[in-house]
Amino acid sequence: MRRCGQLPATPVDQGMKSLSKAANHSALWLSAAAVLALRKGGPRRSGLRGVAAIAGASFSASLVAKRLFPRRRPAAELLPVPRRLTRRPTSSSFPSGHAASAAAFTTAVAMESPALGLAVAPVAAAVAYSRVHTGVHWPSDVAAGALIGVGAGLLTRRWWPIGREDAASARDRADLPALPDGEGLVVVVNANSGVGGDPSEEIAKEWPKARLVAIDDLDGVIADHNPRALGVAGGDGSVAAVAAVAAEHGLPMVLVPAGTLNHFARDVGLNGLADAAKAVAGGEGARVDLSTVDVDGEGPRWFVNTASLGGYPDMVRLREKLQARWGKWPAAAIALARVLRTSRPMRVELNGEPHLVWVLFVGNGPYRPKGFAPTMRPALDRGLMDVRYIRADTRFSRTRFFVGALLGSLNRSRTYRHLETSRLDVRVLDGAVAIATDGEVGPTGSTFEFRARSAALDIYRP
Secondary structure, three states, X not given: OHHHHOOOOOOHHHHHHHHHHHOHHHHHHHHHHHHHOOOOOHHHHHHHHHHHHHHHHHHHHHHHHHHHOOOOOOOHHHOOHHHOOOOOOOOOOOXXXXXXXHHHHHHHHHHHOHHHHHHHHHHHHHXXXXXXXXXXOOHHHHHHHHHHHHHHHHHHHHOOOOOOOOOOEOEEEOOOOOOHHHOOXXXXXXXXXXXXXXXXXXXXHHOOXXXXXXXXXXXXXXXXXXOOEEEEEEOHHHHHHHHHHHHHHOOXXXXXXXXXXXXXXXXXXXXXXHXXXXXXXHOOXXXXXEEEEEEOOOOEEEEOOEEEEEHHHHHHHHHHHHHHHHOHHHHHHHHHHHHHHHOOOEEEEEOOEEEEEEEEEEEEEOOEOOOOOOOEOOEOOOOOEEEEEEEOOOOOHHHHHHHHHHHOOHHHOOOEEEEEEOEEEEEEOOOOEEEEEXXXXXXXXXXXXXXXXXXXXXXXXX
8 A cells, every 4th residue: 555655646546536436336337237238148148147246246245244344444644635535435444345346247247258358357457456546445455355256256157057159959950941032931920029119121121022921810821821931020929829830830930039038049049030031041940849738638739938837827917917007027026026925836746646836837948057047948959848846845845945046056955846858747636727838828727738849840040
């Protein structure tokens, strides 16, 4: 600190003061996260992970460590007056919360995007040093804060695996029919999907010979148009409906991601219309697995991502009632809180064995991580479904479930079960319940036959 105080005065002094103030309450990093969130993919994941890391670092440094390790700030007299902050902090000097937040954000961003992390790192280092330069922290405070921040950033992986840019594995198909200008292609468009508006104009420009029909006309699309390939532009619910028709008629599918989340498109390896257009022009694609559920013997209901029984269908119904007033995501949060508070366990038989469960999740293909909230799918060619359920027959099962989820240790909890199988028969013993597939609430029933459909669908992808 003495050597720092002996440095000659330069314009850098004012810059350090301004930078240190900009990072108060992590405002600098939250603003950076908001900018990153404007771009999909790696930048958005970087920003969101950065915010989560800042929350962990701030809690650890400011609410825990500062209370455990009281320490006086450096004496103001060690620095010349122009370099001192006008308002010196009064909390414990150890550790530096600014350094913790800077290191946490940088670590989190670098895990998702090394290039972005490299760009952020010099700014983070400057923020950390500014706390010494302005005389409010000892160098050891900054070092300890940086270690806490790095730890908080790395710890986010316990709950949130690193995003994957590569597509899920699938059986390659290089002999799909090339469709120049979309000739022979019929694209089913859900104009109400997502937040980007109706994609019909862009699709028509890319494939001028393709025919576009509304999602409401899906039932007659085969008889009316006799397509060589069937396309879909919409969210996962629309994709599942069109995929079912394509699989049943042996047609390859063209997928244009146009929903809010586009889980299936992301796993297949399609980021937008350009990817689909490249694959259609070259006749490139893959053969992927789908799954079905037969409700009370009424015939198969196809799904491309997930199906669930229990509280999730109730949450979807409640969210749909609330979202006109609150918006989709706030409505989803309110609905989830209400359902978790009031839900009742289900008595079921799984492949003939009795169980008491809170919720049952079935995924098309193996999902990762194995704990709560599966977020990625590494393979679409295993011929397997991912089955998870939360037991309700153990003491304090709901509390133990929440604790396990918060600690990131749910995969080792007695309340949580996970298996991968090609078939699952479910019988609900307490009456009919609703099923949700790909985010859409479906019919009610008491018997559900889940089956993995290996190599069920040809889909264009580069």
